[in-house]
Amino acid sequence: MARIIAGVASSHVPAIGAAIDNHRTEEPYWKRVFSGFEKSKEWMAKAKPDVCIAVYNDHASAFSVEFVPTFALGCAAEFPPADEGWGPRPVPVVKGHPELAAHIAQSVILDEFDLTVVNKMEVDHGLTVPLNLLFGSPKEWPCPVIPLAVNVVLYPPPTGHRCFMLGRAIRKAVESYPEDLRVVVFGTGGMSHQISGPRAGLINKKFDTAFLDNLTKDPAKLARMPHVEYMREAGAEGIEMVMWLVMRGALDDKVDEVYRFYTVPASNTAVGHIILANRPRAARHRAGAHKAGKRPTARKTKTPTKRAAARAKAVVIRGR
Numbered sequence: 001m002a003r004i005i006a007g008v009a010s011s012h013v014p015a016i017g018a019a020i021d022n023h024r025t026e027e028p029y030w031k032r033v034f035s036g037f038e039k040s041k042e043w044m045a046k047a048k049p050d051v052c053i054a055v056y057n058d059h060a061s062a063f064s065v066e067f068v069p070t071f072a073l074g075c076a077a078e079f080p081p082a083d084e085g086w087g088p089r090p091v092p093v094v095k096g097h098p099e100l101a102a103h104i105a106q107s108v109i110l111d112e113f114d115l116t117v118v119n120k121m122e123v124d125h126g127l128t129v130p131l132n133l134l135f136g137s138p139k140e141w142p143c144p145v146i147p148l149a150v151n152v153v154l155y156p157p158p159t160g161h162r163c164f165m166l167g168r169a170i171r172k173a174v175e176s177y178p179e180d181l182r183v184v185v186f187g188t189g190g191m192s193h194q195i196s197g198p199r200a201g202l203i204n205k206k207f208d209t210a211f212l213d214n215l216t217k218d219p220a221k222l223a224r225m226p227h228v229e230y231m232r233e234a235g236a237e238g239i240e241m242v243m244w245l246v247m248r249g250a251l252d253d254k255v256d257e258v259y260r261f262y263t264v265p266a267s268n269t270a271v272g273h274i275i276l277a278n279r280p281r282a283a284r285h286r287a288g289a290h291k292a293g294k295r296p297t298a299r300k301t302k303t304p305t306k307r308a309a310a311r312a313k314a315v316v317i318r319g320r
């Protein structure tokens with residue numbers, strides 16, 4: 001059975017991609033940003049997921065404003081990098097996982113989430129920048145990636161609650177897939193930023209910090225936040241953070257915060273990043289059983305060492 005092992009949220013600032021592509025990552029301005037992802041890359045290299053699901057938004061690269069699906073799932077075998085005005089980014093083609101994607105589409109649509117199934121799509125910085133931040137710049141991405149594009153560019157975007165519930169439906173879908181796959185879900189975008197108008201350059205560290213705190217501890221509270229609060233507190237483009245709630249909905253209620261990073265600015269954006277891990281199955285089972293008043297499953301006892309066995313024997317002897 002497939003299972004989701006962790007969720008990763010990360011900003012997807014296009015200038016980060018440009019800094020990578022133009023070999024500027026060692027410049028002091030950019031080093032501050034990239035150094036925050038060194039531990040993340042180490043974590044990802046150890047986690048070695050079999051598949052990633054990347055929740056991101058398309059920035060009028062694959063979908064023009066003539067056609068913007070609310071939720072679009074990439075079911076193709078591969079997704080080339082999009083030309084965003086300077087030619088396609090020099091990053092590997094994203095290989096998909098058509099079988100798992102088709103399974104998710106079926107499960108989620110039958111659960112009444114009306115996804116658009118996409119069989120041909122190019123992917124822009126919204127997806128490729130977070131892959132760089134977590135995987136570096138390899139010749140090939142180390143695992144298949146299923147893109148899930150969410151509309152946050154054309155009013156009305158989906159609510160945070162809808163995104164959170166879609167995440168739950170995705171978890172159910174993944175857990176009903178028969179192959180033993182370890183899956184990591186990415187939520188991308190944010191954090192606070194506004195790129196135009198009188199409030200251009202808006203950053204709200206207090207809001208971003210509270211969002212990160214609640215993402216770990218109280219995601220249901222975030223799921224109730226209305227659009228207007230994102231706009232007011234985190235700027236017009238801060239609405240991208242609803243996509244993090246898809247990722248969070250796909251995780252268990254209780255998660256472990258593995259790592260977090262926050263820096264300002266990158267371009268005119270607050271960069272936020274968090275890694276949340278589901279607890280191992282056995283530990284979750286024990287905690288659940290304990291909560292339900294059942295006797296927890298006994299822990300696996302280690303084979304006693306010679307010294308421990310001798311001590312146990314000594315106790316028995318003394319007791320005689």
Ligand SMILES: [Fe+2]
Nearest residue numbers: 012126189240
């Ligand atoms: Fe974006």
